[in-house]
Amino acid sequence: MELLLVIPPVDIKLGLIIALVGILIVFTALAVMSLIFNQIPKFFKNQKRSKLLKEGKIKDHEECCTDLSGETNAAIALALHLYMSEMHDMESNVITIEKVSRRYSPWNSKIYGLRNLNFNK
């Protein structure tokens, strides 16, 4: 009770007004921002659609510029990555052992390629 007497009532009234006006303004400012940023992607989408329509790339009833979520993008990126990393020359997968007959020559003879090193000590 004493505390209440210390404060001039004008301060409390003004405080209440500031609080009410303040919360209203904060809400209004952020709500307006919310509305604007809700509309911006729609605006860009419409612009792109009308441009594509003019160019004849899509028809009237066709959808354009679908929004892809991050998850969808990540899934596409992963699929592409896996596909690209697995790409290599196609092979028949048949293993063959072909005997190649070569004429003897001392130049390709194994025995002349070895040196008689004394590994046995």
Place this chain on the structure above:
Amino acid sequence: MKRALTVFGIILFLGLISWAVPNQKMGDLGREVAGNEVVKEKSSQSSDLNQGSQASADHAKRGVKNFWSYSGFANASIKHFLMILAGLLFLYLSIRHGFEPLLLVPIGMGILIGNIPFLLNSGMEIGIYEKGSVLNYLYFGVTAGIYPPLIFLGLGAMTDFSYLISNPKTLLLGAAAQLGIFVTLIAALYLGFTLPEAASIGIIGGADGPTAIYTASRLANGVKMWNGIQSANLIGPIAIAAYSYMALVPLIQPPIMRLLTTKKERLIRMKSPRQVSRLEKILFPIIGLLLTCFIAPSALPLLGMLFFGNILRESGVTRRLADTAKTSLLDIVTILIGLTVGASTQADVFLTTKSLMIFALGAVSFMVATAGGVSFAKLMNLFLKPENRVNPLIGSAGVSAVPAAARVSQVEGLRADPTNHLLMHAMGPNVAGVIGSAVAAGIMLSFLL
């Protein structure tokens, strides 16, 4: 042997002091002592060797006495030890438990620095409130409101607003969590604070340290007059309360979040955020700046710097500037603001009933802000289509403790459903809270400056 060395050391120490006292520039007492002795010496030229050694011993005694009077032990009071304990607690919480270490380590160390007891008004110019001291120069950045906008610059360069842009309705959660500011304003008025002081205390509920410091430096700086009453200097207590509760967000928020939500609500899965184009990211700071600052121009230093930092990041052509703003510059300012705010808690200025009340109000403010955000999320769900519903746990992230509050939403979400990740969704209201608290501060300043 040890004893002999100790005795020899003491004798040597006393001898050095007695030799040094008449020549050294000491405090007033020392000068007086030296002066008296010089006069005495001039008047008694015929004094013998014994009298001379007696005088030297006196010098030594008085020198030691003088030294003692300047030391921390002679000037310490129970308040100093309490504050030193508080500083140690901050260091313990940050180092041992990892509570916001980037803030609490500089603040904790600052509290220790600011509460080393010393002889006040002795002309040494060491206290943070003494004009001409180094700490006072650094503290000028706080009192003049220089550091907070620089922190906002770094914050803008660091923040990715794309989660907010992809789900703009979460901006409203950021607004709802500002309820704590205005409820605390009224509560502080009822507790006997003047209107400017109450407004500064209320901003603690925004959970935004720089905004709280900025508002307090304008409204509760010990100079501001209101209805013929001079406001108290509450920058230190307000800053410490704001940062302490920001660090304690993981402890304060979860019980309130659980209390206000049902199990079913905590399980709500939100749609993945859509891809945000570069153009939208560039437009956000421009539109945000124009809109918010036309409404509350007093918040221009904060919001201007926030959005400026963000456009440095998103424009893609000023990467070097953005990198500097979000790393080196932000780190430097964080060090300075943490240290000086900590040091500003000098026991004789800080330990007052008002400070205790500010701490109590700060806690209430955080709780109301959390409750405001969560309740508004529930209210929004009543009007949203089932597929667009928001998990009420992200409402608490509307307090602008970035990213601590968003992390709390994530942890609570995972507790209810280990596969439901809410972090991305919670970042929307979290950064909206930064904008909301700065707008709220701007409104307060517009009314009261």
